[in-house]
Amino acid sequence: MEERILRRSVDPASQAMLSLAARQGLETAWDRLEKQQPQCGFGELGLCCRHCNMGPCRIDPFGEGPARGVCGATADTMVARGLLRAIAAGAAAHSDHARDVAHTLKMTAQGKAGGYEIKNEAKLRRLAAEYGIPEAGRPKEEVALDLAEAALGEFGQQEGPIRFTRRAPPKRVALWEKLGIDPRGIDREIVEIMHRTHMGVDHDYINLILHGLRASLADGWGGSMIATELQDVLFGVPQPKRAEANLGVLKQDQVNIIVHGHEPILSEMIVAAAEDPELVALAKQVGAEGINVAGICCTGNEVLMRHGIPIAGNFLHQELAVMTGAVEAVVVDVQCIFPVLADLSACYHTKFISTSPKAKFPGAVHMEFHEETAYETARAIVRAAVENYPNRNQGRVFIPDVKSECMVGFSVEAILEALGGSLDPLLGAVRSGAIKGIVAVVGCNNPKIQQDYGHVNLVRELIRNNVLVVTTGCNAIACAKAGLLLPEAAAQAGDGLKGVCQSLGIPPVLHMGSCVDISRILVACAAIANALGVDISDLPVAGAAPEWMSEKAVSIGAYVVASGIFTVLGTVPQVLGSPNVAHLLTVGAEGVVGGKFAVEPDPFKAARLILDHIAAKRAALGL
Ligand code: NFS
Ligand code: SF4
Secondary structure (H helix, E strand, O other): OOHHHHOOEOOHHHHHHHHHHHHHOOOOHHHHHHHOOOOOHHHHHOOEEOOOOOOOEEOOOOOOOOOOOOOOOOHHHHHHHHHHHHHHHHHHHHHHHHHHHHHHHHHHHOOOOOOOOOOOHHHHHHHHHHOOOOOOOOOHHHHHHHHHHHHHHHHHOOOOOOHHHHHOOHHHHHHHHHHOOOOOOHHHHHHHHHHHOOOOOOOOHHHHHHHHHHHHHHHHHHHHHHHHHHHHHHHOOOOOEEEEEOHHHOOOOOEEEEEEOOOHHHHHHHHHHOOOHHHHHHHHHOOOOOEEEEEEHHHHHHHHHHHOOOEEEOHHHHHHHHOOOOOOEEEEOOOOOOOHHHHHHHOOOOEEEEOOOOOOOOOOEEOOOOHHHHHHHHHHHHHHHHHHHHHOOHHHOOOOOOOEEEEEOOOHHHHHHHOOOOOHHHHHHHHHOOOOEEEEEOOOOOOOOOEOHHHHHHHHHHHHOOEEEEEEHHHHHHHHHOOOOOHHHHHHOOHHHHHHHHHHOOOOEEEEEOOOOHHHHHHHHHHHHHHHOOOHHHOOEEEEEOOOOOHHHHHHHHHHHHOOOEEEEOOOOOOOOOHHHHHHHHHHHHHHHOOOEEEOOOHHHHHHHHHHHHHHHHHHOOO
16 A cells, blocks of 8 residues: 555554545545645744734744734733633533533423433432532432533533532642632633633733633533533443444445534434334335444544444544445534535535534535434434435445454443442552553544554553553544454553453453543542542643644643643644743643643653653652
8 A cells, every 4th residue: 555545544444545535536634734734834833813903913933023913912922822712612612512411401301302311310319419409309300400500500600619620639629729720610711711812911821821721620620521420411321331443333234324523412312213113114115224323533432332332433534434435424513523524425425414503514414403302303314314325326335344342431430330349459459550550541633643643552552561541532432443442452461450451351441431521530530539648640640642633632631731630742732932831831830730741742752751750650659
C-alpha cells in the first residue's frame, strides 16, 4: 500500500478505505488538512484576535511587526482570551448536553416523554440523597422530578456550590475556595468567560486563566457529571459486556444504521426502534437479513457500553463508514459531526439524517427529535433507513473485513463490583507496586497525527510498565479496535498488572465510556484519594489526550489539571505565542492547583513523562 496512506492511520480498516478513496478520487479530512497547508502561523500560536471590529489584530511573534492589538492587547492577553473561549465552548457543549438529559429525566418523571423510563431506581435514590432530596417512601417519579429540577437549577444558579463538586476530597475543595475558582453555577461561569474576554475587560492572563479553570470545573464536576449520572438513571449503569469494534461490524446483508454524535437520548431510542418486530419484518420484506445499528464517536460509546451495540469507529472513521457504500442511514445529533457528511452521503444511497434543532446541516434530511414523541420519531427514522435498503448498489459495497472483540462498560460501580465490593484490592495492588499508577488516556483523533498511533502506542507503553489505563471517548474506540480492551490483552502488560488483571478477570485497559464519562474517572480519583486521606494531586495518576482536537478536550484538560492531575497533550494547543501563558500551564500551574500540562506528540516520550511523574508521586507517598 502507498506510503502516503500508511502514514495517515495505523488502523488497517482505515488504510483499506483510504486506499479506496484515493482510487475513486474521494476527498477526506486528511486531504483537506493537506490543502490547508501551511496553516496560519498566527492562529497556531494564538496570536490573532477578532473580539472587536477595530480588529482583526495579530501580533508578530518575531518581534518585528506589531506587539499589540489596536486596543493595546498583548500576546499574553490574546492567547489567554483565546484559550478561555475554547474552554467556554467545550464546557458549554458538555453542559448543554447535560441540560437536555436533565430535561428528559424531568419529562420522564412527569410521564410526558415517549418511551423513556427510569431504569435505575437505586441510583436515582442515591443521587437524590446526595442532593438532600427526601426519597424514602416517595414514588420514584416524584423523586426523579425533584432531582431533575435540582440539577436543572444548577445551570442558572448564581451562588455555589455545585453539588457534585463536593465529591472531591475536602483538601481539593478548600483549595478551589481559597483560589476563588470553586464554580458557582454552570452557565454563570461560561457567561463570565464571554464577558471577561470581550474587548476591554480582563487583560491579566493569570486572572483570565484562573477563571477558565473555574468554568472548566463547572464542566467536569458539574455539567459532565450531571450528564453521566442522570444518563445512568435513565438508561442504566453500564456493566461489563463483550462487543465488537471497527468498520467490519457493518453487514453486507443487513440494513446498516450509523448513530453518530453524543446524546444517548437519541441513540437509545434508535436502538430500541431497530428491535421493533414490525420494522424487523419490514427489513426482511425489502430483502435484508435484519437491522444492524452501529455507533461512531461518543453516542456510539453510550450504546456500546449499555447494550453491546457494535462500534464502527472513532472520529476519523465517520467519512470512511459512509464510503463503504453499505450504510442506509447516518443518524446524528450534536458534536464532532463533519458537515461534509451530508454531501458525501449524497454520493451514495445513504440518507444523512439530522435530528437536533440545534444542529442542522445543509443537504441533510431533518427529522426532529423531541422527548414527547421520541419513540415514534426513532421508528420513523429506522423505517426510512429500512426503506432505503433496496436503493443500495451492492456492486459498490466494500466493507473492510476488520473488526476486534472488546470488553466495555466499566462504570465506577462495575469496577467496584469487579473488585469484590471495595477499593481495597486496587489500593493494595497500588501500594505493593503491582500496579504503579492509574492513567486516563482519552480524547479525539486529529488528522495531524497518524490515526490511533498516539492512542495505541501510549496505552501499550503504559500497561507494559504496570500502569492501569482507564479510557473514554475516541481513545476507548482506538483501544477497542486494537484489541486492548480484552482480558487477554493482559498478556501485553507488565507482570504486576498482568497478575492483577488475571486474578480479577479484567482487561488492563478499562473502557469507562464517553467523554462526559471522564466524570466517572474524577469520581474514581476522588474515592481513591479519600480512601487514602490525601488530595487527588498526591495520587500516582495522570491524564493524556494523545490526538485531541476539540474545544471540549480543552475544557477537559483544564478541569483535569484544576483537579490536581498531570496531563500530557499530544497535539500542540494554540498558546505558544505567549511564553508566559505557556509557562503558567506547563510549570506554574503545579504550584497553584497541583497539576500541570505537558505537550509531547511522541507517545513513547509521553509515556516516559508519565512514568517519571508516577514514580515521583509514589516516592512522595512513601510507596
Ligand atoms: Ni470527545 Fe466524543 Fe471523539 Fe473527541 Fe469528539 S467523539 S466527546 S470530542 S472526537 S473524543
Ligand atoms: Fe484588536 Fe483589541 Fe479588538 Fe482584539 S479586542 S480585535 S486585540 S482591538
